[in-house]
Amino acid sequence: MDIRFQNLGPEHWKGEVLLAPACQGEALLEQIPELDKVAPWLVIAPAMRDFKGKQGELTLVHGHPDLAVPRVLAVGLGPREKVTTDIIRKGIAAAVQLCRKQGYTSMVLPEPALAKLPGGRERLVEECVCAAQLALYRFTTLKKADDDEAADPQWLAVAFDGQEVPDAAHAAARRGENSAWAVCLARDLATTPPNLLYPEMLAQKAQELAREKGFKCTVLDEKELEREGMGCLMAVGQGSGRPPRLIVLEHAPEGHGQDKPLILVGKGVTFDTGGISLKPAANMHQMKADMTGAATVLATIAALAQEDAPRHVIGLMACAENMPGGRAMRPGDVVRAANGDTVEIQNTDAEGRLALCDALAYAQKNWIPAAVVDIATLTGACAVALGTQVAGLFSDDADLAERIRAAGGACGEEYWPLPLWKPYIESLKSEVADICHMGPREGGAINAALFLQHFIQEGVRWAHLDIAGVDWAAKATPLAPVGPTAFGARTLLDLARGGV
Structure with a gap:
């Protein structure tokens, strides 16, 4: 329209x-x-x-x-x-x-x-x-x-009573139009069946958008992931016949390429069976949307490029398919993350944090960020705690957290702050590795966030958005049909527009 x-x-x-x-x-x-x-x-x-x-x-x-x-x-x-x-x-x-x-x-x-x-x-x-x-x-x-x-x-005409259309109102309408385009793109990606959209195909889609909209896209295949030491991301995808990918996006308009970038990191598990720790069959088809975090990151970068926003923004999409198989990761495996630490895997259905931790390490190795924000359909525990209308927000940076809440609140995506409760770090200790990727069932969302924080360097501004529960609409509303909502796309776009 x-x-x-x-x-x-x-x-x-x-x-x-x-x-x-x-x-x-x-x-x-x-x-x-x-x-x-x-x-x-x-x-x-x-x-x-x-x-x-x-x-x-x-x-x-x-x-x-x-x-x-x-x-x-x-x-x-x-x-x-x-x-x-x-x-x-x-x-x-x-x-x-x-x-x-x-x-x-x-x-x-x-x-x-x-x-x-x-x-x-x-x-x-x-x-x-x-x-x-x-x-x-x-x-x-x-x-x-x-x-x-x-x-x-x-068509829809926004009608004014003056001689001219005010510049501010015109710009606002175009922002709204571009925001909707970003949400629809992310919804399309998250709705596409997993036999049609897997890591390699998602990478191809990102490359097509990069050529069309004018941003940079680099794809790391399994050989390059191995060279980068991304053992955690590799482990998530090793049970699938479709290998993992790290998709690196960059929007750097003229005059802003040297600015410290806002780095957005999205979980891109294109289908999550749970692996060896197999999920129940009921509603497993919804796991095609377990890459919503990565979809919102791609949609944000593409929308920024489309409107030529004067911001330097990097997007990382950690993509894999989590399948059971003869080569699948097992509970009890120990793998080495991109930062050099060994990680004990106790439940293969807690795979999203494994994909994200390598992408977070890669982000800090290659850039000095203004801030890092990751977004993921990460834990059922967050959905249990907060329900289906508000997402979880973890950050020790009060200013960054408030900027995220303000950006989300302005566009109808609400967040509730949850604690990075430091005493729970004890539950992530492993007898056989530098860290265990999960703690007890109690405080599951916090434990997952603390695991991710382990990979954040001292002094780096970071926030984690857990969008499990809000990523899928079980009932149609005027703003979304049943299915993936692309929650987070507008938040990231508004955050990037405003700067951090």
Whole structure:
């Protein structure tokens, strides 16, 4: 769907339907007086008597079909004092989905209506554009065309009442559009079946995007991983007939190549059976999305390149397929990590931290980072602790943690800080190696984070995002269908845009 702009005031707005977000208990025409000019027939429309403005309420009002704007879709937000950006996002997304169902090809979103809502004028333009695009997301690549399926609207126009479209609002809309593109890319990758997307194919996809968008992509194959001493990443993939890869991405626009980079590290386990420590069969198909962390990193770098963001950002995707087999790693194996330490493996289903630790060591060996942020569907323990709406955030750097929480909160991805509880380091001690990759079941998410922190050098700013639980939508919402959510893509993009 194209994002367009209209100006010169409501008399010049055009589209099949105008989206009118409104608060409960307030007259629609008083909240959006521009409607009196673009849709003067609203005053006598009987349907308006039934619109209360309750959260989630959608009321479609028809005028004469020959008018420039023949319909208004009133979008209820609830009481003004309780309205949040998230409510506005979901309201706009639900409205766009209704427009698709009705077969409308064009929509108008009046910016003056957003300006009167809490959340900030430009930010709401960005969020509404992003929400409108995400509302239309569908993964149809592998399906036959369905003639009965409603087509997406062709365009959404953000409409202004002035002579010009303000530069800040224009930029905000384009940011929202690019953010939605990044989320959809990450969703596509995480939804693709594992027989079609494995480490080598994910590397090829990254290389294609690099050529298209103009960022750098280097792929380390199994021989290069061995030379780099990445025994942990190699161990994760050695049971599979499809070898692991470390995919190195770099967005370094002119004038910023010498800046200390923000380094993003993503877990890219393209399918996780659990290995020898085999997972239960129920819902194992969802493990195709165990590479969501890597998908969000790739989507972030590609989106930054697409908008030519003035930031130096490195992305590392630690990719492997965790399979049982004659060569698979075993509980009790000891392997050597890229930093030289030996690691005892006690459970092959705790493979994500093994892939990440080598990538973290590689990042610090090759760059002096401004900060390192890793993101992974890492532990079921985090999902048990925090549920399906908020991700875990681990960091000893209060400023970095707050920047991540602010970036995520602004775009609807919430994080809750969890402790790097130092006494638990004792549980990672091994009788046969320098460190054991896991501790007891209790405090599982903390133990995993402490294991990763073992590979962070003194003085390096680092944060770990555990997105297990929020990476998959079990029920459809206006912003996401059932399946991978690409949670974290917008956080990383906003974090990179703002700098650390």
